[in-house]
Amino acid sequence: MVEAAKSGSKDKLSAAQDKWSANADDIAVFLGKANPNWPEKDLRHMLHKHLELTTGEVVGRLNKDWAADIKSNDEGHDHMLKFADMLTDGIAKQFPDKFNG
Secondary structure: OHHHHHHOOHHHHHHHHHHHHHHHHHHHHHHHHHOOOOOHHHHHHHHHHHHHHHHHHHHHHHOOOHHHHHHHHHHHHHHHHHHHHHHHHHHHHHOHHHOOO
């Protein structure tokens, strides 16, 4: 993604973004099958939000817009904590006997 963005080629960037998004969708399908408490649509939403925030961070950095870079990084950090909570909740629900007491 970074190389494609740095190249200045909209075609390269679009192809890289398509591949990145497809990978996120594949991960959502895989994780959704691994735990019934992780709805695929929720996983897809969380993963695509992560890509959006990471893209904002990269674009800010490439443009030397440090305020945008920092804002996206901070929002990305908060988002990943929420994502971690979602995954943790799903694991606790899947294996309740391991998390009681």
